[in-house]
Amino acid sequence: MSRPPLLETRDLRCIRNDRLLFEHLDLELAAGEMLVVEGPNGSGKTSLLRILTGLRLADGGGVLWRGDAIDRLAGDYYEQVNYVGHHDGVKLELSCLENLRLARAMGIPAAADLDAVLARVGLYAYGETEVASLSAGQRRRLALARLLATESLLWILDEPFTSLDRSSMADFTRLFEKHLEQGGLIVVTSHHAIELASAPVQRLALGDAA
Numbered sequence: 517m518s519r520p521p522l523l524e525t526r527d528l529r530c531i532r533n534d535r536l537l538f539e540h541l542d543l544e545l546a547a548g549e550m551l552v553v554e555g556p557n558g559s560g561k562t563s564l565l566r567i568l569t570g571l572r573l574a575d576g577g578g579v580l581w582r583g584d585a586i587d588r589l590a591g592d593y594y595e596q597v598n599y600v601g602h603h604d605g606v607k608l609e610l611s612c613l614e615n616l617r618l619a620r621a622m623g624i625p626a627a628a629d630l631d632a633v634l635a636r637v638g639l640y641a642y643g644e645t646e647v648a649s650l651s652a653g654q655r656r657r658l659a660l661a662r663l664l665a666t667e668s669l670l671w672i673l674d675e676p677f678t679s680l681d682r683s684s685m686a687d688f689t690r691l692f693e694k695h696l697e698q699g700g701l702i703v704v705t706s707h708h709a710i711e712l713a714s715a716p717v718q719r720l721a722l723g724d725a726a
Contacts, residue, residue, distance in 0.1 A: 519546040522582055523568070523670060523701060529576030530563050537563055538722055539576065545718070547669075547699040550692065552710055555722035561705040562602060564722070565672050568703055569599045595624055598668035602675050604659040608648040612639055612658055615647060616665045623666035633664045636691075638684070652679040660688060663695070671695060673704040 521544035528541035537560030545551055553561045566572035568579055570586050570593065579586045586593045606615050616630050626633075634640045637657040647655060656679045663671055671692075677685045685708060692702055696715040704710065710717070 519548075521546050523703075524580040524583075525568075525577065526580065527577035528564075528567065528574050528579070530560055530567065531575045532560070532563060541577070543718075543720065545701050545703070547701060548696045549716050549718060550696060550702040550704065550710075550712065551718045551720060553703065553705045553720050553722065559722040561722060562674055565599075565601075565674050565703060565705065569597055569672050570594060571599075596669045597672060598623070598663055598666060598670070599672045600659050600662065600674065600676060602678070604655045606647050606655055606658055609646065611644050611646055612650075612661075613643045615658060616661060619662040619665050623662075623668065626665055626667045628664055630665060633661050636664060637661045637687075653681060653684065656680055657684060660691075663691070669700050671700065671702045671704075673702065673706075675705055675707065677706055677708045 523543070523545040525541055525543045528543075529539040530537045541564075543551065553564060555561055563572060567574050570579075581589055581593045581596065607618070610618065612634060613630055616633060631640065631643060634643050637660060639654060639657055639661065642650065642654065647658065650658070660676060676688065680688070689710065689712070693712050693714050696702065696712070
């Protein structure tokens with residue numbers, strides 16, 4: 517028997533700069549499932565993710581969490597969402613540990629020790645290092661470390677593998693699989709192929725931007 521959806525969209529519509537990106541978009545995502553959003557640049561991938569986070573309003577239709585509209589749930593929904601955008605979203609003037617402490621203050625703190633979180637993403641030696649001095653790949657790993665520093669069911673990730681090497685991509689893919697095995701959900705865009713060995717993956721192709 518199929519599991520009931522946690523995240524749904526109903527008749528979702530999005531317009532940007534007077535151009536229709538998508539409409540009549542219906543999605544259902546249950547615990548343990550991943551949705552990979554594909555399409556060319558300008559097709560609405562990031563706009564869809566921002567609508568799902570509640571950062572952008574849809575131009576029609578709605579987003580539901582456990583059957584209720586997310587705009588009505590407000591904070592009860594947002595605390596379930598961990599969003600890592602196309603940009604890293606880290607503060608360059610702070611250290612790695614300070615960035616993770618800030619992430620915890622803005623979400624639900626996970627039980628994991630922050631030094632252990634940094635070790636998990638290969639940044640243990642950089643805890644007190646100012647982020648401005650890190651490489652692009654290190655900053656991306658720090659951005660993704662927020663997934664471990666805070667508790668949330670729904671991970672929404674826009675191009676999470678940007679600036680990562682193959683080893684780091686494989687490591688975070690295993691992290692995604694573990695989150696899904698524990699009943700989490702993931703919505704992701706990526707120019708890199710994402711294949712999971714142990715979890716169902718839905719794929720959504722958004723239309724050509726031409």
